[in-house]
Structures are given as structure tokens and as C-alpha cells.
Amino acid sequence: MALVLRLLGPIELVAGGRSMDIGGPRQRTVLATLGLNVERVTSMDGLIAAVWGEEPPETARGQIQVCISGLRKQLAEAGHADAIRTVPPGYRLELHADDVDTLAFARLVTTATEAADTGRTADAVDALRTALALWRGPALDGVDSEVVRRGATALDEQRLTAIEERVRLDLALGQHQQLVSELHALVNDHPLRERLHELLMIALYRSGRSAEALNAYRHARDVLIEEIGVEPGQALRELELAILNRDPALNLDSPPAEPAPEPVVVTVPKQMPASVADFTGRQAEVDDIVALLTERARGYGMPVVAISGRGGVGKSSLAVRVAHELAEHFPDGQLYADLRDTSPPGQVARFLRALGIAGRAVPETLDERAALYRSTLSGKRVLVVLDDVGTEDQALPLLPGSPGCAVIMTSRVRLGSLPGAYHVDLDPLDTQTALALLNRIVGDRRVRAEVDDAQELVRLCEGLPLALRIGGARLASRPNWRIGGLVHRLRDEGRRLDELSHRSWTLRSSIALTFENLSPEARRLFRLLALVETPELHAWTAAALLDATLGDAEDVLESLVDARLLDAVEYPEARHLRYRLHDLVRVYAKELLADSITPYESEAALRRVLGGWLSLVDAAHREEYGGDYTVVHSTAPRWQPPDASPSSYIGAGAALGWWDSERAALVAAVRQAARTGFVAQCWDLALTCVTLFEVKGYFDDWKSVTELAHEASVLAGDHNGVGAMRYSMGTWCMFQSRLAEADQCFADAVDAFAEAGNEHGGALALRNAAHIDGLCGRHDRMLTKYDIALATMRAVGDRIGEAHILRNQARYWLDNDDLGRARVLLTDALSICRAEGCRRAEAQAVHTLAELYLTSGEFDRARESLHTVLRIVRDASDKIGETHALYALGVLRHREGRVDNAMTTLAHALDLATRVRERVVEAKANHVLGEIALLRTDFAAAIDHLEAARGLFADLRSSAWEAGATALLAQARDGRADSSAAGTVAVPNEPGRRGSDHRAA
Structure with missing residues (x-):
């Protein structure tokens, strides 16, 4: 679907001829700002300034991300999901030039300029009329933003300039009489534009209205004196004198003035270094830059291309390659400067001498040299390449002023303050291109012989051309070396940078050069980042490392992003940016x-980072449970930035989503805590994350961190840690239906917590041990344990732990047909859950109530309850909870006689249970589907489902259910079942009753 962005008037986004809803004022401002910088990156700070000016709220970054997300959804609906790209340090709007009216306007003005320069006046007028027809009113009318208004003012100025040029050309075509009325209106609207007064005077004079032309001058003079206190400019005064003298030059048929002579070129500099012989890839970037720089000046200044990227990514090679391809387009020469060790005054002097200025004629001051440099290049077509620019100030004196010239500059930082620059952010080579480069260096035969090792070499070199050239050069100089041998050397992280050096090439020095240009605080953070072993990090992580505010840490992080030592990574639904440190850079940081950094400083910094994780998971747990319920914590210190709370970082109602997005980082944090001896932090993090592992079904992560933290706790003699991890492992075994192992784990946990004097932990373990007793038929022991655990939960104030026990007691009475007692217990449990705001425990209580309603024949109330459960678990993306709810809903529909609906629902429950490995629901869904198939005399389907159910029940050691499945299976195999017979089979429990939910914790 065609998409058009209109800025020349009220902002409008048009898809398929239909105007789209852009959103509120804030979102419109963000789109307007991106539109003003289309195909260029707009920084996050620039967007914040556009929306709020100098006093943004603390949540500004998050709100901008929300606006971007909203715009992306709108664009996705129009089939342009990728139109807004995240490109550090902000975003880039990418649309075709024909689809943005500002770009279309600029292109038409350029076309008109070219036509006018070659004497095609009528064509020039047509192009300008087409360009001006794109305007629908003042640019970006209605967007209330100072930043946007500045951009709109510039656009409005371009419009007026185009109008003046069109009028000038119409006068040249003899349209003076037709223009008088239009010019009167323009002068009234823009009384201070002297050029419009001049054009009106010429139109009047050529129309035979000399007196009116002179009156127009006097009116212009009066307005200028009254409004701004100045006399008319020289051009207007000379025009008045020419009219008084009836100067023939004013007539339409007067001969044109002689063209000025072409400047004499004193010398043609050819300073470009040789292009890299094995230059590989980057064709898209080469094509884009060549296309930009071979266009004629667009009437808005000289084209500047700024290439930025990590050290060793190939910026200089790309710039030099493009410069050689453009040689014929810049006949007046090419200037090249490596600014790494050169001061601006010295480099300007060098350029002047290259352009033929004698040494004694070079001025003393930088300003005078820059002025002479620009004057010397005036009217010429020269390409200037500025390599390894450190700052914008370093480059500014070396920029020509002539629109016929062009500039390519490279930098390790993004030169965001260069006006009108086209930015190229260079990424490492992809695997295929990197292998092609390696082929050219060491030969195709060697690469094909060890293709797996070659790919590993590319990975270890991170696709950096410099690193690949160093590794390739070492291999090329040693024909007897195998690629695998070099890969083996590079796998040793401690020697990796030593191995990536060859003669004058060293990757370490490339990274060091970038590091040395950092501020002291950025250098300190860069070193400390090596402590963090999580795959990505947040701004709060940097704040913890520096022991600083979040705002200060973000500033330092952004400086590392600007220096290309860090990558800023944005995920569509994430509330905050993340940052990633490349492996090779991490090696140097280590x-x-x-x-x-002293060991004491490193330990303190890591303790703060782990304390930050503890603060966050504590907040997530409280958000999910309504308080510090059903969990025990260590006394390990928490940490948080002084200017941000953990709950604000996670977001209201978003605990599970935040937890899920941080799973890999949390697992890495647990591992690092165990390895570095932070035992309390290790088991505390592992236990608090059990909710995430359980709800999302991350059983492998759950088991691995629990075993790791248990081992660390045993070695440290931390009884609380041992108890917590045996409790966690018992819960894991319970979910895997490994009941004997779970029973032993809970017994161990009770003993360890008793040793530590932790009554709360002991009650949690005892509660789950009671649940195992119930599953194994030991009901007296179960009830006793529940009573003891319940008393302790009430004593320590664990309201949700209390609600869990009340629900489990209710299940026992429900299974024993004491519906009255079960109803009272469930009502109390549900009341507690809702009072504390624990939606997850509420879902479990409502689910059990639905079973009660199903037993008592209250089908409408059962259905309403199960729909409530489904809403809660789906909002939380709790797939395991969803399997139980769907299974119960399928049983309800079966009991109601809605067999087709029941089969569909149960099939859905079975599919989901299989995917999340919820074997209890998988077994029971197969059982009920087999029973339905038997009722329908679909014996083949019945046999398939019942065989699966019997096998699963056998694995789960559920002998009663296994016996029921075996009996039904026998009927199916004999083919003798009918509806009445199938309905009389002895099944130990009605589907959806005892044991249907093993989620006690």
C-alpha cells in the first residue's frame, strides 16, 4: 500500500489515498521531528527536546518509546512495518523520496534550477509550479513544538524562495501583467521581503505603470523604516534609480549580461590513498553514497556524508573506495586528511598549499586560513575526504563552502551535530561477506577445506574487516597453518587480542585509540563493564557499577555508544533500552x-549490581503476589539508583513480562553470583525467580540455577540457602510428577529451615509436602501438615501462603463431597487473594471454585468462573495455567452435552499441554477425548487417545486413573462400546477433580 508523508501543511500520513490517524499531539510531534530528518537519524535527546523542550519529565524516554511503538503500529497497518528503524542514538524514518512531500519539493526545485541554468525557462516554471502545488498551508501547521517550528520556518523560507524564483522566471517569459495582482498580495503578506518589492516594481514598470512602480518603492521604504528602522537595500535603491532613468536593461528584450569568466585552476590535487585491493561487500553503502554525491547541488548546500562505526569496521576503506569511484565527477581534485594526529590549523594550511597557495601567502590564524580555503574552492568541484574525525569542531574548518564540492568523513563517533549530513552507520560484515573476504586473503581452497573453522573464525573476529584481515594475513604468511589452529588460539580469551596482530596491524591499538578519547568517567565505566557477565545490560547496571544516579549513568553510557564501544539495543515491547558489549571489546575491557581497578572496587561494584537485580526481582514478586508472600529472602544488601525505584523500572502490571524479558540475564547473574562467592545473592535470586520458571515453563533453567545455588549454599554452610533450594527443587520435581523425589526434597527443606530458625521457610516447604501426601493418598498426614503450616503462615503474615493452604484444604473436602466446607474455605481464600491483589492465586482459587460448581451442577457459574480464570492466565501469559483452565472448560462442555465444543476445547488443551510439557493435563485430556471417541464409536481415535493416556498415567504413577484408562481401552479394542456402556465405566474421579492442579506454590 502506497504511503505518503505530508509536511507541507498540516502533518498528514496517507496510506492508499486515506488519511491515517497519527495519534495525539505528542505522537504527531515525534512523527514531525522524524519527518524533518527523514533518512537521517534523530537522536532520543532530539525527540525529547521536540516534545518537552528544556524541562522533560523523568519518564520522557519511555514515553518517546511508546510514541514510536504507536507510530510503528500505524505504519505496519499500511504495510510499512520497517519504516522506523532503531539506529543508535535514536531512530531513522526511512521512506522513498517520492513519498515525502518535502523531498519531492526539493527534487522539483533542483530540476527547475537545472532547467533555468540551461535556458529552459518554461520547463523551470512548470517544475516550480508543480513543487509549489505540494503546499497545503504553512509547513507542519498545528504541531506545537519549538523544535518543529524551527524546521517548519526553514521550509516556509524555501517555499518563499521558490515563489520568488518562479515569479522571476515568469517575468522573463513576459508574464508581467498577469503577475501584478499576485505580487501585491505577496507583498502584503510578506512586507519585509525586499525581493518581492523588487519583482513588483519590475512587473509594474514593464506593464507601463512607471508611477505605480515608484510608489511601490516608496511604500517599501516606509514599511522598512517603520518596522525595522532601516533604509531599503542597495538592490532596491538601484532599481528605483533605473526606473527613474528608464534604464533599457529593465526591458524584457534587453541583451543578457556577459557571463563571468571561469576561474583559473592553479593546481589539481590528487591526494587519495590507494584503495584496498581486497575490498569486499558494502555495495549498498557504496551505491548510496555515490548516488548522493553525484547529484548536482540541490540548492540547499554542499553534500556531506558522515560514515561512523566501530574501530576496525572498515570506515576508511569504504570512504577511499567511494572516492576513487567518484574521481571523474570531481575534476578539480581530491583532498584527503587523516585527522587522527593533525590539528585543524595545520591541515587547512596543507590543503591550501595543495591547492596552489604559496606557503608565504597562508594566513596566520585558523579563521583566516578557513576563509581563504573556502574562497579558493569557490566555484570548483573538489571531493574532500576527512578520515578519523574526532569531533565536529575538528572538521568544520575543513568544509568547503561551494555547493559543487562534496565531503566524506569517517569517525568512530556519530557526528550528530553536522548540519545536513547524510549519516552512514557501518555494521560488521555478515557471515557470507566475511567468508568472501577471507577467501580473497587466504584462498578459496583453504576456506573450503575447513569451512566450519572458517565460520568460527568469522564469529571470533565478529565480522570486523580489520580483525579478519589480520587473521587472514597471518594464515596467508604461514601456508602450513590450518584455519582450525588459529581458531583454537583465538578461543583463549586471554590471548585473543595478542593473536589478532600482524606486523603493523593490531586490533588492540584500534580499540585503545577509541578508549583514549573517552572522558575519565566513561573510561571507568568501560573497565567496570567487564565485570558484568549478562549478555546485555541496562542503564541501571551502569549506575550500580558507578554507584551513581540513573541519569548520570545514562549520559556516560551514551558516550560509549557514541564511541561505538557499546551497542544500544531496543526491543519493540521493552520499556527501556539495553546495551551490548562486543566480545572483542569485552576482552580489552577485562x-x-x-x-x-582494585579487587575491593570490583567486588563492591559487583555486589551493587547483584543488589540491583535483587531489588528488581523483589519488586516483580511483590507486583505479582501483592507483597513478600510465598517466598523467603536472604539478608544480602539491595541496591537501587537514588533517582529511580525498581517498581517504576518494571512497570505496573508488567511483572511477568519484565521477568520473561530478563530471564537470560537473571540466569547469568545467578551463575556469576555462585562463581564469585556471593552465595546469599545466588540462592535469593534463584528462589525469587521460581514464579517465572513455573509460569513460563522454563524447567531447564529452573533446575540448573537451583542445583547451582544449592551447591554454593552447601559449601558455604548457609542453611537458609540449602532449605530454599531444596524447597525449589522439590517444587520442580512436583511439576515433573516425580513425587518420591519431591517428598524427600521437602523433608530436607523443612530440616534445613529448622536448622536456620526460619519458620516461614519451613511452613512453605511443609505446605508443599502436604500436597505430595494428598497426591499419594496419605490424607491424615496431609491434613496435619496443612494445619501446622496454616498456623505458621498466619503467624508470619503470609496471606497468600494462607490462601494457598485454604484452597488445598478445600480441594480435599471437595473430593470427599463435603461441598459446604469446601465452599467456605474457597470463599475465604478468594477473599484474601483479591484483597492482596494476587491475580495468580486468585485464578487458582476461582479454578477450584469452578470444579465445585461443576460437581454441584451449577454449570453457568462454573462457566463464568473458568472464563475468569482464562482471562487472568492469558493476561499473564501463564501457559500452564491456561492448559488446566481449558481442560476444565472442555470437561464442562462434555457434561453439558456439547460434545463437539468439548472435543475442540480438549484438543486445544492437549496441544498446549504437550507444548509446555504439562503431563497431568496431557494425560487427562487424552483420557476424556478417548471416552468421547468411544461414545461416538470412533474406535481408532479412542484407542489412540486412551493408549496415550494409560502410558502417561503409568509414568505419573496414578494407578487409579491408569486402571480407568485400561478399562476403556479394552472396550475400544473389542469394539463393543455404546453410549450407555461407555457411561457406566468405573472411573476413579470425574474429570477435573482430584489432582487436577499440582501447582501448590
Whole structure:
């Protein structure tokens, strides 16, 4: 679907001829700002300034991300989901030039300029009329933003300039009489534009209205003196004198003035270094830059291309390659400067001498040299390449002023303050291109012989051309070396940077050069980042490392992003940016850490980071449960930035989503805590994350961190840690239906918590041990344990733990047909859950109530309850809870006689249970589907389902259910079942009753 962005008037986004709803004022401002910088990156700070000015709220970044997300949804509906790209340090709007009216306007003005320059006046007028027809009113009318208004003012100025040029050309075509009325209106609207007064005077004079032309001058003079206190400019005064003298030059048929002579070129500099012989890939970037720089000046200034990227990513090679391809387009020469070790005054002097200025004629001051440099290049077509620019100030004196010239510059930082620059952010090579480069260096035969090792070499070099050239050069100089041998050397992280050096090439020095240009605080953070072993990190992580505010840490992080030592990574639904440290850069950071940071400082910084994780998971747990319920914590210190709370970082109602997005980081944090001896932090994090592992079905992560934290706790003699991890492992075994192992784990946990004097932990373990007793038929022991655990829960104030026990007691009475007692217990449990705001425990209580209603024949109330459960578990993306709810709903529909609906629902429950490995529901869904198939005399389907059910019940050691499935299976095999017979089969419990939910914790 065609998409058009209109800025020349009220902002409008049009898809398929239909105007789209852009959203509220804030979102419109964000789109307007991106539109003003289309195909260029707009920084996050720039967007914040556009929306709020100098006083943004603390949540500004998050609100901008919400606006971007909203715009992306709108664009996705129009089939342009990728139109807004995240490109550090902000975003880039990518639309075709024909689909943005500002770009279409600029292109038409350029076309008109070219036509006018070659004497095609009528064509030029047509192009300008077409360009001006794109305007629907003042640019970006209705967007209330100072930043946007500045951009709109510039656009309005371009419109007026185009109008003046069109009028000038119409006068050249003899349209003076037709223009008088229009010019009167323009002068009234823009009384301070002297050029419009001049054009009106010429139109009047050529129309035979000399007196009116002179009156127009006097009116212009009066307005200028009254409004701004100045006399008319020289051009207007000379025009008045020419009219008084009836100067023939004013006539339409006067001969044109002689063209100025072409400037004499004193010398043609050819300073470009040789292009890299094995230059590989980057064709898209080459094509884009060549296309941009070979266009004629667009009337808005000289084209500037700024290439930025990590050290070693190939910025200089790309710039030089493009420069050689453009040689014929810049006949007046090419200037090249490596600014790494050169001061601006010295480099300007060098350029002047290259352009033929004698040494003694070079001025003393930088300003005078820059002025002479621009004057010398005036009217010429020269390409200037500025390599390894450190700051914008370093480059500004070297920029020509002539629109016929062009500039390519490279930098390790993004030069965001360069006006009108086209930015190229260079990424590492993809695997295929990197292998092609390796082919060209070491030969195709060697690469094909060890293709797996070649791919591993590319990965270890992170696709950096410099690293690949170093590794390739070492292989090329040693024909007897195998690629696998070099890969083996590079796998040793401690030697990796040593291995990536060859003669004058060293990757370490490339990274060091970037590091040395950082501020002291950025250098400190860069070193400390080596401590963090999570795959990505947040701004709060940097704040913890520096022991600083979140705002200060974000500023330092952004400086590392600007220096290309970090990547800023944005995920569509995430509330905050994340940052990623490349492996090779991390190796260098570790070298610096060992040399410059004391072990005490490192330990303190890591303790703060782990304390930050503890604060966050505590907040997530409280958000999910309504308080510090059903969990025990260590005394390990928590940490948070002084200017941000953990709950604000996670977001209201978003605990599970946040937890899920941070799973890999949390697992890495547990592992690092165990390895570095932070035992309390290790088991505390592992236990608090059990809710995430359980709800999302991350059983492998659950088991691995629990075993790791248990081992660390045993070695440290931490009884609380041992108890917590045996409790966690018992719950894991319970979910895997490994009941004997679970029973032993809970017994161990009770003993360990008793040793530590932790009554709360003991009650949690005892509660789950009671649940195992119930599943194994030990009901007297179960009831006793529940009573003891319930008393302790009430004593320590664990309201949700209390509600869990009340629900489990109710299930026992429900299974024993004491519906009255079960109803009272469930009502109390549900009341507690709702009072504390624990939606997850509420879902479990309502689910059990639905079973009660199903037993008592209250089908409408059962259905309403199960729909409530489904809403809760789906909002939380609780797939395991969803399987139980769907299974119960399928049983309800079966009991109601809605067999087709029941089969569909149960099939859905079975599919989901299989995917999340919820074997209890998988077994029972197969059982009920087999029973339905038997009722329908579909014996083949019945046999398939019942065989699966019997096998699962056998694995789960559920002998009564296994016996029921075996009996039904026999009927199916004999083919003798009918509806009445199938309905009389002895099944130990009605589907959806005892044991249907093993989620006690």
C-alpha cells in the first residue's frame, strides 16, 4: 500500500489515498521531528527536546518509546512495518523520496534550477509550479513544538524562495501583467521581503505603470523604516534609480549580461590513498553514497556524508573506495586528511598549499586560513575526504563552502551535530561477506577445506574487516597453518587480542585509540563493564557499577555508544533500552580492569549490581503476589539508583513480562553470583525467580540455577540457602510428577529451615509436602501438615501462603463431597487473594471454585468462573495455567452435552499441554477425548487417545486413573462400546477433580 508523508501543511500520513490517524499531539510531534530528518537519524535527546523542550519529565524516554511503538503500529497497518528503524542514538524514518512531500519539493526545485541554468525557462516554471502545488498551508501547521517550528520556518523560507524564483522566471517569459495582482498580495503578506518589492516594481514598470512602480518603492521604504528602522537595500535603491532613468536593461528584450569568466585552476590535487585491493561487500553503502554525491547541488548546500562505526569496521576503506569511484565527477581534485594526529590549523594550511597557495601567502590564524580555503574552492568541484574525525569542531574548518564540492568523513563517533549530513552507520560484515573476504586473503581452497573453522573464525573476529584481515594475513604468511589452529588460539580469551596482530596491524591499538578519547568517567565505566557477565545490560547496571544516579549513568553510557564501544539495543515491547558489549571489546575491557581497578572496587561494584537485580526481582514478586508472600529472602544488601525505584523500572502490571524479558540475564547473574562467592545473592535470586520458571515453563533453567545455588549454599554452610533450594527443587520435581523425589526434597527443606530458625521457610516447604501426601493418598498426614503450616503462615503474615493452604484444604473436602466446607474455605481464600491483589492465586482459587460448581451442577457459574480464570492466565501469559483452565472448560462442555465444543476445547488443551510439557493435563485430556471417541464409536481415535493416556498415567504413577484408562481401552479394542456402556465405566474421579492442579506454590 502506497504511503505518503505530508509536511507541507498540516502533518498528514496517507496510506492508499486515506488519511491515517497519527495519534495525539505528542505522537504527531515525534512523527514531525522524524519527518524533518527523514533518512537521517534523530537522536532520543532530539525527540525529547521536540516534545518537552528544556524541562522533560523523568519518564520522557519511555514515553518517546511508546510514541514510536504507536507510530510503528500505524505504519505496519499500511504495510510499512520497517519504516522506523532503531539506529543508535535514536531512530531513522526511512521512506522513498517520492513519498515525502518535502523531498519531492526539493527534487522539483533542483530540476527547475537545472532547467533555468540551461535556458529552459518554461520547463523551470512548470517544475516550480508543480513543487509549489505540494503546499497545503504553512509547513507542519498545528504541531506545537519549538523544535518543529524551527524546521517548519526553514521550509516556509524555501517555499518563499521558490515563489520568488518562479515569479522571476515568469517575468522573463513576459508574464508581467498577469503577475501584478499576485505580487501585491505577496507583498502584503510578506512586507519585509525586499525581493518581492523588487519583482513588483519590475512587473509594474514593464506593464507601463512607471508611477505605480515608484510608489511601490516608496511604500517599501516606509514599511522598512517603520518596522525595522532601516533604509531599503542597495538592490532596491538601484532599481528605483533605473526606473527613474528608464534604464533599457529593465526591458524584457534587453541583451543578457556577459557571463563571468571561469576561474583559473592553479593546481589539481590528487591526494587519495590507494584503495584496498581486497575490498569486499558494502555495495549498498557504496551505491548510496555515490548516488548522493553525484547529484548536482540541490540548492540547499554542499553534500556531506558522515560514515561512523566501530574501530576496525572498515570506515576508511569504504570512504577511499567511494572516492576513487567518484574521481571523474570531481575534476578539480581530491583532498584527503587523516585527522587522527593533525590539528585543524595545520591541515587547512596543507590543503591550501595543495591547492596552489604559496606557503608565504597562508594566513596566520585558523579563521583566516578557513576563509581563504573556502574562497579558493569557490566555484570548483573538489571531493574532500576527512578520515578519523574526532569531533565536529575538528572538521568544520575543513568544509568547503561551494555547493559543487562534496565531503566524506569517517569517525568512530556519530557526528550528530553536522548540519545536513547524510549519516552512514557501518555494521560488521555478515557471515557470507566475511567468508568472501577471507577467501580473497587466504584462498578459496583453504576456506573450503575447513569451512566450519572458517565460520568460527568469522564469529571470533565478529565480522570486523580489520580483525579478519589480520587473521587472514597471518594464515596467508604461514601456508602450513590450518584455519582450525588459529581458531583454537583465538578461543583463549586471554590471548585473543595478542593473536589478532600482524606486523603493523593490531586490533588492540584500534580499540585503545577509541578508549583514549573517552572522558575519565566513561573510561571507568568501560573497565567496570567487564565485570558484568549478562549478555546485555541496562542503564541501571551502569549506575550500580558507578554507584551513581540513573541519569548520570545514562549520559556516560551514551558516550560509549557514541564511541561505538557499546551497542544500544531496543526491543519493540521493552520499556527501556539495553546495551551490548562486543566480545572483542569485552576482552580489552577485562585487560584494563585487571590493570586499573582494585579487587575491593570490583567486588563492591559487583555486589551493587547483584543488589540491583535483587531489588528488581523483589519488586516483580511483590507486583505479582501483592507483597513478600510465598517466598523467603536472604539478608544480602539491595541496591537501587537514588533517582529511580525498581517498581517504576518494571512497570505496573508488567511483572511477568519484565521477568520473561530478563530471564537470560537473571540466569547469568545467578551463575556469576555462585562463581564469585556471593552465595546469599545466588540462592535469593534463584528462589525469587521460581514464579517465572513455573509460569513460563522454563524447567531447564529452573533446575540448573537451583542445583547451582544449592551447591554454593552447601559449601558455604548457609542453611537458609540449602532449605530454599531444596524447597525449589522439590517444587520442580512436583511439576515433573516425580513425587518420591519431591517428598524427600521437602523433608530436607523443612530440616534445613529448622536448622536456620526460619519458620516461614519451613511452613512453605511443609505446605508443599502436604500436597505430595494428598497426591499419594496419605490424607491424615496431609491434613496435619496443612494445619501446622496454616498456623505458621498466619503467624508470619503470609496471606497468600494462607490462601494457598485454604484452597488445598478445600480441594480435599471437595473430593470427599463435603461441598459446604469446601465452599467456605474457597470463599475465604478468594477473599484474601483479591484483597492482596494476587491475580495468580486468585485464578487458582476461582479454578477450584469452578470444579465445585461443576460437581454441584451449577454449570453457568462454573462457566463464568473458568472464563475468569482464562482471562487472568492469558493476561499473564501463564501457559500452564491456561492448559488446566481449558481442560476444565472442555470437561464442562462434555457434561453439558456439547460434545463437539468439548472435543475442540480438549484438543486445544492437549496441544498446549504437550507444548509446555504439562503431563497431568496431557494425560487427562487424552483420557476424556478417548471416552468421547468411544461414545461416538470412533474406535481408532479412542484407542489412540486412551493408549496415550494409560502410558502417561503409568509414568505419573496414578494407578487409579491408569486402571480407568485400561478399562476403556479394552472396550475400544473389542469394539463393543455404546453410549450407555461407555457411561457406566468405573472411573476413579470425574474429570477435573482430584489432582487436577499440582501447582501448590
